[in-house]
Amino acid sequence: MVSFLVRRAATLAVTLLVVSVLAFLIPYAGEGDPARKILRARVNDPALDPAQVEALTEELGLDRPLWQQYLDWLSNAITGDFGYSYTSRTPVEELVIPALGVSISLALAALLLALVFALPLGTWAATARGGKVDNAITFVSQSSVSAPEYWVGPVLILIFARYLGWLPSGGWDGPAYIIMPAVALALRPLGYFTQVTRAAMSDVLSSPYFTAARSRGLSYPQTLTRHGLRNSMLPVMTLFSFWFAGLLGGSVVIEVIFNIPGMGRLLYTAVLNNDVPVIQGAMMWILTLAVVINTATDLLYGVLNPSIRVASHA
């Protein structure tokens, strides 16, 4: 277990180091002098004053060796200080933290919604394996997996906001605003969750301990919930955290469509505006969280599943 922990921690550290180097290098990539690029992004004026360029190079220490600049940047980044946004002139962390909160609530809402439907559907399909119900549920999950959220989202807006007027078409101002984006985001994970639940549940249903429990006199629903759900939860939870990590920055499209001030939209607008400190800050936060969440899941999985624990000793 200890070597497992050490290995995962080392992986985490190396990953973050590599990502930080890449994030740091963003303004240096491509042609041209970084000072010029920064100025251009700041003032949005192609004609630059050479004196200004000089002053900025001096100010940011851009004439120093690259590794010195990197260490400087990194020591600030570790404390969460990524500098100021070029466009809004606010500290990056003041943009990132609220956006992160928004993205977390959106992702949780979507994934819980998916889970609430996926667990019963997957179980149902597993118990009716090979039958009409199973085929129907499989088809629904395949369809939901194939539905692009940037198609579902606008369709939902059209129906529920424009025609019916039940829900707001965009923005982020209360519970009503979370419904449509959450539904649109939930569709694809819903399909995956359903299929994983079905697969795990089928395994359980054909396992000896299931038969044993049944023969001990437990009713079918009892056996399903006590043995079935508990054993099939593990793969579903892994997938849940996988999606959770992915949606923290990956729900760009939905956030843009529904005008939600989340992480994805923050990164997207920063890329469009070439707002380097925000790109760096958002990147580091998103990827760090993704790696941390997944490492934590792996550890949890190891704790919950003895066979992995044993394997890690070998």
Add this chain to the structure above:
Amino acid sequence: MPDTLTKPSPPPQRPTSLRSAQPHRPNVLSMLLRGARGRSRTFNVGVVMLVTILVILLLTPWLAPYDPATQDLTNRLAGPSSEHWLGTDHLGRDVLSRLMWGGRFSVTIAAITLVICAVTGIVIGALAARRGGWLDELVMRTVDVLICFPDVVIALFLIAIFGTGYGTLIAALTITGWTPFARLMRGLALEINAKEYVEAAEILGSPKAYIVFRHLIPNAIRPVLAMGFLRFGHKLITVGALSYLGLGVQPPDSDWGAMLLDAQPYMERAPFLGLLPGFAIFVTALSVTMIGQGIDIKKTRRKRAQAPEPPPGVQTQLNVGEAL
């Protein structure tokens, strides 16, 4: 007599041909060509859908009724008619023709990315399994990390550095996309390498290439193919997402995602316009998903019947969540 020796558990079907003497040899070509008999209905429907789509896209230069770029500003946002079957867009361009030409971009980019991902992943995964040791450790840790990075974020990252373009697009989708293939291939290679017949072949002094082509590839190809089909839908959707954000396919080229973006302001006046490209992505993604699962389901059944339990931590089957 020797026939019984090489057949430990005689499969009842196809008893005559020499090839069936080895139980673990699915032949992909014959599998695809032998017709629909004995295959799941989903698989068949998926194949019919995909083939139809591909034929239409291939024949687009001859089938498309109009030039996709010809504007007719007097006839903007028109509904379906006998002249324009699916109506016209905000610049009076024929929607059907644009759908067909756009699909060529969407599908081609997704396919190119997928092939690059698959080949990279397969080679790296097989190498990791073969060499073991630090290389295996390095590869698997890298996979662990990259697999959890959201690909749209990676794409935004690369676009921030290199700007938009087909190269950036394909690179961005490849960085994270090879990982599931590598993980699958590593598991398969470990499993196949441990088989008695591979050991036997090695003892008999068969060259490595023989083992690779005779045992590794035939045994690995079905799950890898399933994975490929399943990932294709994902790729198609991601390419569309980036185009929808204006960061994928750039004008004057246009794909389904870019068409959705164009249609956005006119959703109320011409809902058709915004529904069709998304529907095209949906149907294409659905067809490959159905095919992929058709292949996968058959394989899983086979595995359950014949294979012993794999060692823990080694993936020999598709991990549904990641593959899909």
